[in-house]
């Protein structure tokens with residue numbers, strides 16, 4: 001396991017971070033074993049969020065007795081001062097700790113939401129006050145619009161950003177990562193498998209590892225998964241492999257979807273999942289979870305072609321800030337059944 005100073009935050013953190021989002025879906029004893037195994041094997045960064053069901057409580061229950069062994073990052077998706085303040089205090093209680101190392105303003109994708117969080121009575125003030133009170137050490141932000149995040153960090157109000165970076169979503173490399181490097185900000189990449197789609201797993205993990213980020217958050221729910229993640233990061237990425245991975249990412253990211261989630265479909269088609277997995281599915285095939293996704297949503301995906309209200313103008317495409325041709329991607333996916 002590699003350890004690096006975490007940008008301007010300075011703490012030494014492990015390159016692999018434990019993503020605790022899915023722990024609420026497994027038995028508590030499995031979560032306990034997995035978290036403790038991760039700490040025993042060198043992972044020192046734990047990432048969760050108030051919004052991840054009872055993930056914070058699981059962390060409090062399973063590893064709070066080892067609190068000095070990990071850097072603890074959580075998030076609030078509240079935008080106003082009062083509810084964010086309440087939620088920060090709740091996170092402390094749930095995780096059985098006196099201090100959160102990193103509190104991130106969670107899932108900021110729209111300009112109006114950013115403005116609301118940064119206003120006088122916004123969530124950012126609650127985070128600042130918690131910092132002044134010693135309850136929070138650093139403040140960060142997370143989101144799915146890399147070019148907006150690159151603008152929002154201009155006033156140096158944040159020490160860290162959490163963003164997507166994987167073989168099918170290399171977009172943070174354009175503006176966001178270079179801007180963060182210039183500002184010596186802590187850089188955390190999430191979803192190396194894009195939620196269970198991208199294979200092979202070792203390449204998927206090694207791609208963000210080959211880039212200038214401090215921590216790669218990978219969601220893990222079993223000892224086996226922790227072992228697999230650690231193994232993928234055992235060797236450094238040499239130049240030739242880095243170029244190979246970058247070429248793959250250029251190809252697999254051709255769909256251009258940032259997963260901003262602005263779009264929605266009246267038929268309930270999870271458009272970003274189809275978009276992001278589209279080229280991977282065609283070029284490399286998907287992980288079992290990805291195949292399961294296509295099986296589960298087959299009826300909806302195949303119904304897109306006959307959906308009358310979208311015949312003239314696809315409803316989803318009207319709102320995409322990147323003007324992407326989602327209808328044709330969905331219909332191409334349907335054709336492969």
Ligand code: SF4
Pocket residue numbers: 264265266267269271303304305307310314315316317326327330
């Ligand atoms: S074009 Fe297809 S995916 Fe888009 S909103 Fe219409 S039915 Fe849904």
Ligand code: SF4
Pocket residue numbers: 256257258259260261262263271272275319320321322323324326
């Ligand atoms: S298709 Fe467009 S609107 Fe939908 S998530 Fe992707 S980038 Fe956002």
